[in-house]
Amino acid sequence: MDRISMFTAAAITWRERVSNANTILLVTHVNPDGDALGSLIGLMMALPQLTEATIIPVVQQPIPQYLEWVPGSEQSIALTADKPWPNPDLIITVDCASADRLGGIAPQHIHHIEHTAVIQIDHHATNTLFGVHNLVVADACATCEIITEFLPYLGITITAGIATPLLLGIMTDTQSFQIYDTSAKTLSLGASLFTAGADHARIVSKVFRSTRLEALTLASRVINAMHTHGDVVWCGVPLTWVEELNATDDESDEALHMLQRIEGPEVIMLIKQRNQGVKISLRSRNVNVAAVAKKHGGGGHIHAAGINLAEHTIDSAAALLLPDLTALCTDSSPSTNHSE
Numbered sequence: 001m002d003r004i005s006m007f008t009a010a011a012i013t014w015r016e017r018v019s020n021a022n023t024i025l026l027v028t029h030v031n032p033d034g035d036a037l038g039s040l041i042g043l044m045m046a047l048p049q050l051t052e053a054t055i056i057p058v059v060q061q062p063i064p065q066y067l068e069w070v071p072g073s074e075q076s077i078a079l080t081a082d083k084p085w086p087n088p089d090l091i092i093t094v095d096c097a098s099a100d101r102l103g104g105i106a107p108q109h110i111h112h113i114e115h116t117a118v119i120q121i122d123h124h125a126t127n128t129l130f131g132v133h134n135l136v137v138a139d140a141c142a143t144c145e146i147i148t149e150f151l152p153y154l155g156i157t158i159t160a161g162i163a164t165p166l167l168l169g170i171m172t173d174t175q176s177f178q179i180y181d182t183s184a185k186t187l188s189l190g191a192s193l194f195t196a197g198a199d200h201a202r203i204v205s206k207v208f209r210s211t212r213l214e215a216l217t218l219a220s221r222v223i224n225a226m227h228t229h230g231d232v233v234w235c236g237v238p239l240t241w242v243e244e245l246n247a248t249d250d251e252s253d254e255a256l257h258m259l260q261r262i263e264g265p266e267v268i269m270l271i272k273q274r275n276q277g278v279k280i281s282l283r284s285r286n287v288n289v290a291a292v293a294k295k296h297g298g299g300g301h302i303h304a305a306g307i308n309l310a311e312h313t314i315d316s317a318a319a320l321l322l323p324d325l326t327a328l329c330t331d332s333s334p335s336t337n338h339s340e
């Protein structure tokens with residue numbers, strides 16, 4: 001279905017569901033990034049144009065430091081075990097590929113979700129379509145891109161307050177319009193957010209020019225210990241390094257950004273040690289790393305995917321994934337498949 005028919009149909013469902021709701025929960029994925037938070041705050045600011053419902057923005061706390069400045073994010077809460085379930089009659093999830101990745105809701109509350117209508121808006125090709133209505137546009141670069149295009153179908157005017165979080169999400173998920181899936185549509189929707197008054201300068205200074213020295217020091221240590229296997233380059237991030245250098249878990253992503261700038265490798269893998277197991281990030285130039293992620297219980301996009309492995313160390317995770325990743329590089333011709 002083309003986007004116009006898809007958005008027209010979705011708008012009918014959304015208007016009905018949203019305008020009939022008394023309490024709406026907005027939820028996004030665990031470990032929120034710019035697109036997750038931008039989508040959630042953008043919708044939080046937009047929906048009052050459509051409904052008088054109480055809107056509760058739920059985000060895993062604390063919000064990463066580089067996103068704390070986003071106006072509206074201070075209203076977000078986590079539904080921890082000590083808080084009562086707010087009995088929403090509608091849950092809207094944004095940028096979340098599957099129900100088990102929802103963040104900010106304590107395990108004690110999770111069962112309520114099964115008994116509540118969920119509608120979702122997302123751009124992950126691996127989305128499990130867990131809602132009663134699923135607006136999933138896999139060729140969009142960011143969930144914020146979909147929301148920017150969709151809001152006018154709901155009769156919502158994008159104000160400056162709505163435009164800033166939406167532009168944040170587009171800029172972070174496209175790495176400032178660098179990822180190869182960036183389209184004319186992405187740029188024109190970005191331009192419309194500029195016109196609406198998005199605070200571009202603040203996004204640039206708070207997100208792209210605010211790296212702490214500790215993060216760069218960690219990245220340099222990680223890159224110094226880099227391994228090369230044919231077209232695959234991989235690095236591990238032991239927890240002790242993060243602690244010793246007074247960096248944070250989020251800040252180890254800086255190493256991933258730097259690794260992607262190296263000329264040559266087809267696939268980049270960063271394996272972060274966690275208190276339990278490891279978190280793996282995969283990035284590629286051409287091949288479909290989402291397929292490998294999916295095989296090992298993860299998910300994501302063709303050129304950017306992730307996996308959590310609770311039972312693995314950095315070395316055992318590398319040993320598990322390297323055969324699949326090197327095979328991917330030798331087998332695959334450049335992938336143009338966006339429909340998985």
Ligand SMILES: [Mn+2]
Pocket residue numbers: 035036095123141142143173
């Ligand atoms: Mn996203």
